[in-house]
Amino acid sequence: MNRCPALICLVWFVSAVPIWQGARAESLACQAISPATHRIIPILVSDEAIARAISSQPDLLAAECRIAAAEGRITRAGTRPNPEAAVEVENFAGSGDAAGLVSVETTLQVSQLIELGDKRGRRIRVAGLDRDLEVWNREGKRLDVIARTRKAFVAVVGAQQRVEVAEDLVGLAEEVARVVTARIKAGKVSPVEGTRARVAATRTRIEVARSRSELEAARRRLAAHWGADEAAFERADEDLEHLGPVPVFEVLSERVEMNPDLARWATEMELRRAQLRLAESQRTPDITVGGGVRHFAEPDDVGLVASISVPLPLFNRGQGDIAEARFLALATEADQRSARIRLLTDLYDAYEHLKSARAEVAITRDEVLPVAKEAYEATLTGYRHGKFAYADVLEAQRTLFDARTEYIDALIRYHAARADLERLAGSGMSSADDAPGADTTGDRS
Numbered sequence: 001m002n003r004c005p006a007l008i009c010l011v012w013f014v015s016a017v018p019i020w021q022g023a024r025a026e027s028l029a030c031q032a033i034s035p036a037t038h039r040i041i042p043i044l045v046s047d048e049a050i051a052r053a054i055s056s057q058p059d060l061l062a063a064e065c066r067i068a069a070a071e072g073r074i075t076r077a078g079t080r081p082n083p084e085a086a087v088e089v090e091n092f093a094g095s096g097d098a099a100g101l102v103s104v105e106t107t108l109q110v111s112q113l114i115e116l117g118d119k120r121g122r123r124i125r126v127a128g129l130d131r132d133l134e135v136w137n138r139e140g141k142r143l144d145v146i147a148r149t150r151k152a153f154v155a156v157v158g159a160q161q162r163v164e165v166a167e168d169l170v171g172l173a174e175e176v177a178r179v180v181t182a183r184i185k186a187g188k189v190s191p192v193e194g195t196r197a198r199v200a201a202t203r204t205r206i207e208v209a210r211s212r213s214e215l216e217a218a219r220r221r222l223a224a225h226w227g228a229d230e231a232a233f234e235r236a237d238e239d240l241e242h243l244g245p246v247p248v249f250e251v252l253s254e255r256v257e258m259n260p261d262l263a264r265w266a267t268e269m270e271l272r273r274a275q276l277r278l279a280e281s282q283r284t285p286d287i288t289v290g291g292g293v294r295h296f297a298e299p300d301d302v303g304l305v306a307s308i309s310v311p312l313p314l315f316n317r318g319q320g321d322i323a324e325a326r327f328l329a330l331a332t333e334a335d336q337r338s339a340r341i342r343l344l345t346d347l348y349d350a351y352e353h354l355k356s357a358r359a360e361v362a363i364t365r366d367e368v369l370p371v372a373k374e375a376y377e378a379t380l381t382g383y384r385h386g387k388f389a390y391a392d393v394l395e396a397q398r399t400l401f402d403a404r405t406e407y408i409d410a411l412i413r414y415h416a417a418r419a420d421l422e423r424l425a426g427s428g429m430s431s432a433d434d435a436p437g438a439d440t441t442g443d444r445s
Contacts, residue, residue, distance in 0.1 A: 109292030117284030136264035
């Protein structure tokens with residue numbers, strides 16, 4: 001009788017210790033990808049910004065932990081049922097010959113559930129596909145991080161160029177102010193125009209301050225992608241005027257199949273089929289076999305006992321689980337078609353945005369900017385000779401400033417649309433750029 005507590009303690013120890021060790025190992029594996037500390041650099045390039053974001057993004061950290069959790073589910077699915085130990089005491093504390101422990105019979109038995117129908121193998125298959133889905137989800141989040149960081153980086157470069165344009169505008173305004181002052185001294189214009197010139201110069205300095213504030217906000221937004229409170233770089237460097245050819249849409253539409261948001265559905269479909277096979281396997285009943293030793297108080301003999309039990313599938317034959325798995329498979333197939341339509345629609349929209357931005361860049365660069373610059377110079381020269389009014393100079397100056405700003409905005413829109421296309425295509429677009437039929441008109445390297 002004293003052996004029972006020891007047996008129970010042994011069973012608990014053997015079962016509990018591996019579980020604790022496995023949980024600890026999974027936790028350490030997840031913590032191993034914690035964000036790293038980044039060095040301060042003077043010049044930040046796009047690849048460095050993306051690498052920082054990927055290494056520090058909480059979404060990716062969470063995705064890695066979910067993959068580790070899925071690995072734990074695979075381990076759990078492959079674990080065989082634990083044996084059960086039972087102690088049974090009979091014929092004691094009764095009356096007559098059964099009083100006290102005179103006629104006690106003690107049975108120690110160990111039983112084991114034996115799964116039939118390949119349930120274990122099918123559980124492992126389901127858990128493995130579930131893990132594969134988490135991997136696809138991680139890849140989708142990684143592409144999201146790349147696209148968001150890429151657009152934030154381009155926004156910083158564009159903001160830097162807006163500051164430069166605003167500072168150039170200050171120089172233009174000061175140049176105009178000097179011309180106005182000279183004409184006032186020569187008695188050719190009213191001193192009122194000098195006041196207007198000073199006001200215009202002040203406004204340009206306000207524009208510089210506003211542009212610098214927007215730049216600082218863009219820098220902080222970029223740094224936030226890798227969890228930094230401040231932008232630990234002096235300048236973001238990239239040639240936004242290097243556009244590259246417009247890729248062929250047919251090539252991009254074929255590469256949409258590589259997008260994790262769509263590619264994952266093949267795994268999802270296989271998971272649903274595996275879940276259906278697992279549900280069907282539940283119709284095969286498992287058996288439990290057992291064996292042990294029985295001790296008789298009198299005449300102090302020992303005998304062996306054996307047992308086998310099989311559940312009778314009279315009411316629950318897994319019909320509900322099978323029906324659920326079948327309809328989920330049908331729903332997944334419809335969701336897959338819907339995801340493809342949605343991705344192709346988004347691809348077409350991003351492609352049109354790319355073409356539109358690229359055309360705007362080319363027109364602004366080749367037609368608008370040269371004309372605006374020529375008009376400003378001609379107007380300022382004419383003003384010196386009294387051929388134009390001061391208002392004409394201000395209008396020409398504002399037109400040139402607006403054209404340069406619109407050019408930067410078009411460049412930003414182009415690169416943002418390209419980042420969206422790369423996200424939808426599931427990777428970079430270099431091969432699509434090189435495909436026959438790619439539009440290289442107006443490309444500036």
